[in-house]
Amino acid sequence: MSTPAPLSNGPIGTAGLAPRIGLLCAASTVQILSSDPGLPARAAAASLAAAFILAVLLPKSRRTLAAAAALLSAVVVVGHVIAPFLAGPDLLMRVVAERTVWPCVLLGVVAGELLATLEGGREAQGIPRSPWLFLFSCIAYGTGLVLLLETALAALGPAAPGSAAGVILHAFAAETAIHLALLVLWFGLGLRAVELHVRLARDPGAHRAEATLAERRQIESLLRLLPMLGFLGTVIGLAGAIGAMSATLAGDAGFGRSSLDALFRSLALKFETSLLGLAAAIVTGIVMSAIDGLQERAAPRTE
Numbered sequence: 001m002s003t004p005a006p007l008s009n010g011p012i013g014t015a016g017l018a019p020r021i022g023l024l025c026a027a028s029t030v031q032i033l034s035s036d037p038g039l040p041a042r043a044a045a046a047s048l049a050a051a052f053i054l055a056v057l058l059p060k061s062r063r064t065l066a067a068a069a070a071l072l073s074a075v076v077v078v079g080h081v082i083a084p085f086l087a088g089p090d091l092l093m094r095v096v097a098e099r100t101v102w103p104c105v106l107l108g109v110v111a112g113e114l115l116a117t118l119e120g121g122r123e124a125q126g127i128p129r130s131p132w133l134f135l136f137s138c139i140a141y142g143t144g145l146v147l148l149l150e151t152a153l154a155a156l157g158p159a160a161p162g163s164a165a166g167v168i169l170h171a172f173a174a175e176t177a178i179h180l181a182l183l184v185l186w187f188g189l190g191l192r193a194v195e196l197h198v199r200l201a202r203d204p205g206a207h208r209a210e211a212t213l214a215e216r217r218q219i220e221s222l223l224r225l226l227p228m229l230g231f232l233g234t235v236i237g238l239a240g241a242i243g244a245m246s247a248t249l250a251g252d253a254g255f256g257r258s259s260l261d262a263l264f265r266s267l268a269l270k271f272e273t274s275l276l277g278l279a280a281a282i283v284t285g286i287v288m289s290a291i292d293g294l295q296e297r298a299a300p301r302t303e
Contacts, residue, residue: 017062018055020114021069024107025052028076031103037080044075063121067133070111070140077104077143085180092146092174097154101147108144112137112188116195129214134192138222142188149183150174171272178233178273185226186280193219193287200294216291223284230277237270 028045031037051069055062081104085095115137119129153173174180196215 016117017066017114018052020110020117021048021052021055021062021066023110024069024073024114025049027103027106027110028073031076031080031100031107034103035080035100037076040079041076044072044079047072048076063118066114066118070114070136073107073111074136074140074143077107077147080104081147082143082180085174086177089175092180093150093153096147096150101151105144105147105151108140108142108147112139112141112144112191115140116192129211129218131218134215134218135222138188138192139184140188141191142184142186145187145191146174146180146183149187167272167275171275176233176273178229178236179276182226182229182233182273182276182280185222185229186276186284189219189222189226189280190284190287193284193291197287197291197294200291204294204297216288219284220288223281223288226280226284227274227277230274230280233273233277234270237273 025045025048028041028048032042032045048069051065051072055065055069058065081092081096081099081101084099085092115133119133119137122129122133149172153169156169171179172183174183192215196212196219200212
């Protein structure tokens with residue numbers, strides 16, 4: 001996916017926002033027609049339609065309307081897919097398998113691209129980059145890509161339990177909210193890092209631009225959070241598992257093999273968050289190292 005060009009001041013610079021809002025509106029409409037997700041999603045879709053109409057009629061308000069449309073798209077995705085997953089203990093992969101999610105994938109990716117475009121508009125106006133726009137762009141991108149991954153995993157079916165592939169696939173299948181948060185941030189940051197790499201490969205002189213340096217700092221700041229978030233999930237899970245084991249030992253004189261099996265299965269789930277956090281940091285770090293190489297090669301030619 002190519003990086004959107006920065007917006008210029010005035011209505012001409014915002015001309016590309018209205019079609020993007022229209023695409024969000026169309027995707028949410030398709031989702032309602034294909035799956036009937038309920039009143040909240042219908043209200044969000046109606047609001048998206050109103051935002052599209054206003055964006056056509058009020059060019060000067062398109063940036064505000066575009067930001068509102070991106071947030072409404074997130075509401076649609078959360079209401080249709082993420083909320084059912086968070087409501088009960090189940091793999092996100094199974095929740096996705098029971099629903100029509102490709103409109104949500106489209107909503108997430110287009111909303112992320114829309115927010116990235118708004119970032120470019122701020123830069124064109126000389127306004128500092130917004131960390132919130134960057135974060136929400138990563139979340140929107142990541143949500144769309146994670147739903148696409150879960151759809152693929154649901155089609156592949158379960159892997160052999162206990163094997164290395166089975167452990168990795170089970171971690172990617174997302175069983176807890178922390179699993180989901182790690183995957184969303186990983187995929188969103190990874191996509192933004194790849195976009196930055198592509199931009200620098202096309203224009204080596206851009207490595208000196210303040211906007212490029214600011215985006216890199218934002219990626220690296222969030223990247224440091226991924227292994228810590230994974231470790232936090234493991235610590236929380238271990239604390240709960242140890243507490244449950246103590247309560248079971250105190251009240252169950254027949255604590256035996258079946259109880260130990262259940263305990264170790266629970267502990268394995270807790271360590272998956274650390275696995276995801278470390279994997280995310282390693283893979284995204286490799287992309288950032290490639291960006292370092294591009295900047296080092298470009299520096300002598302631009303001095």
